[in-house]
Amino acid sequence: MFIVELTLENYRNYLSLEAQFEDKVNVILGENAQGKTNVMEAIYVLAMAKSHRTSNDKDLILWDKEYAKIKGRIQKRNNSLPLELFISRKGKKAKCNHIEQRKLSHYVGNMNVVMFAPEDLHLVKGNPQVRRRFIDMEIGQVSPVYLHDLNQYHKILQQRNHYLKQLQTKKQQDMTMLDILTEQLIEVAVKIIKKRYEFVYLLEEWAKTIHSGISRGLEQLEIVYNPSLDVSEDDDWSKMVDIYNGKFFTNREREIDRGITLYGPHRDDLIFKVNGKNVQTFGSQGQQRTTALSVKLAEIELIHSEIGEYPILLLDDVLSELDDYRQSHLLNTIQGRVQTFVTTTSVDGIDHQTLREAATFQVNAGQMSQMK
Numbered sequence: 068m069f070i071v072e073l074t075l076e077n078y079r080n081y082l083s084l085e086a087q088f089e090d091k092v093n094v095i096l097g098e099n100a101q102g103k104t105n106v107m108e109a110i111y112v113l114a115m116a117k118s119h120r121t122s123n124d125k126d127l128i129l130w131d132k133e134y135a136k137i138k139g140r141i142q143k144r145n146n147s148l149p150l151e152l153f154i155s156r157k158g159k160k161a162k163c164n165h166i167e168q169r170k171l172s173h174y175v176g177n178m179n180v181v182m183f184a185p186e187d188l189h190l191v192k193g194n195p196q197v198r199r200r201f202i203d204m205e206i207g208q209v210s211p212v213y214l215h216d217l218n219q220y221h222k223i224l225q226q227r228n229h230y231l232k233q234l235q236t237k238k239q240q241d242m243t244m245l246d247i248l249t250e251q252l253i254e255v256a257v258k259i260i261k262k263r264y265e266f267v268y269l270l271e272e273w274a275k276t277i278h279s280g281i282s283r284g285l286e287q288l289e290i291v292y293n294p295s296l297d298v299s300e301d302d303d304w305s306k307m308v309d310i311y312n313g314k315f316f317t318n319r320e321r322e323i324d325r326g327i328t329l330y331g332p333h334r335d336d337l338i339f340k341v342n343g344k345n346v347q348t349f350g351s352q353g354q355q356r357t358t359a360l361s362v363k364l365a366e367i368e369l370i371h372s373e374i375g376e377y378p379i380l381l382l383d384d385v386l387s388e389l390d391d392y393r394q395s396h397l398l399n400t401i402q403g404r405v406q407t408f409v410t411t412t413s414v415d416g417i418d419h420q421t422l423r424e425a426a427t428f429q430v431n432a433g434q435m436s437q438m439k
């Protein structure tokens with residue numbers, strides 16, 4: 068799939084923007100702080116209904132304005148799809164094919180993107196929250212049911228934590244309510260973990276091959292799902308509810324003492340290993356970067372295998388970070404198959420046929436125009 072047109076109104080530093088893109092590679096060129104990332108972010112937000120760099124939607128609205136609007140037309144294999152996102156201080160409204168979507172979880176997934184930005188190194192180096200967000204966003208792109216379950220889970224978790232706090236401060240004594248909330252939490256938790264195991268299994272299949280290619284066969288990548296509860300993908304899923312129940316039962320006093328839920332998908336993590344060693348602790352900068360790149364390229368393949376179309380790839384400020392070999396590997400991989408957006412302050416030093424044939428846009432102080 069590819070994005071044919073993008074229109075912005077009051078988005079970040081763009082008062083208005085109308086752009087038409089190529090279905091292959093689009094290079095967005097400009098000095099620092101001119102609005103290159105803002106365009107990439109707008110494309111990402113159009114797909115995911117949330118930003119990759121802020122959880123505060125108000126940040127997306129041009130200062131002193133009341134709302135921001137992002138519109139785009141997506142060309143899929145069989146149809147052309149108009150999408151629209153309206154962001155105000157009160158919330159968001161999404162339209163797909165001119166029809167307002169009652170739930171954002173129904174909207175997300177109509178357009179698929181994979182973003183690779185310098186922050187993605189945090190996927191390997193950062194805290195577990197970054198990796199959980201990654202898994203959730205990626206599964207959510209191809210599974211609206213997962214997003215629904217995740218919302219449910221967080222609602223129940225909040226209620227359960229609130230109740231644990233009341234038990235901790237003795238405002239409540241009754242354990243029946245805790246049992247009910249625990250039962251509800253486990254039911255959704257098991258669905259989420261099962262889906263995550265499936266996702267990680269497929270992601271690892273692709274990422275392993277890609278990583279081996281980038282490292283010229285010298286490194287073997289493994290991706291391991293690390294649950295807060297001692298389970299493994301070989302365990303019988305039908306027993307998972309009992310395993311959870313047992314864990315919560317034996318740790319009841321600890322949970323009340325702490326006033327929080329200690330086990331569940333909100334505490335799980337991913338481990339990336341290269342040649343058997345955890346890359347977060349033992350990997351070099353280069354290995355960490357290669358791991359992040361392999362995972363992103365694997366995501367492209369994974370989405371393709373799930374929905375039968377390639378997602379749009381957004382490479383924000385990362386090409387210049389990669390050495391020549393990795394740059395070529397990346398550009399050769401996407402060549403001709405994936406609509407790609409590349410931001411850079413200069414094309415010097417990025418000498419690749421893919422970029423020579425690309426459409427180039429110049430960004431300057433919230434204005435973008437195509438270079439002839």
Ligand SMILES: Nc1ncnc2c1ncn2[C@@H]1O[C@H](COP(=O)(O)OP(=O)(O)OP(=O)(O)O)[C@@H](O)[C@H]1O
Binds near residue numbers: 078102
């Ligand atoms: N809500 C907003 N309203 C108006 N301007 C904003 C808003 N949010 C950010 N900006 C402005 O957008 C500009 C940053 O744009 P962006 O992050 O796209 O830069 P960039 O061209 O990618 O730069 P770099 O090469 O440094 O990454 C800054 O000038 C910032 O002040």
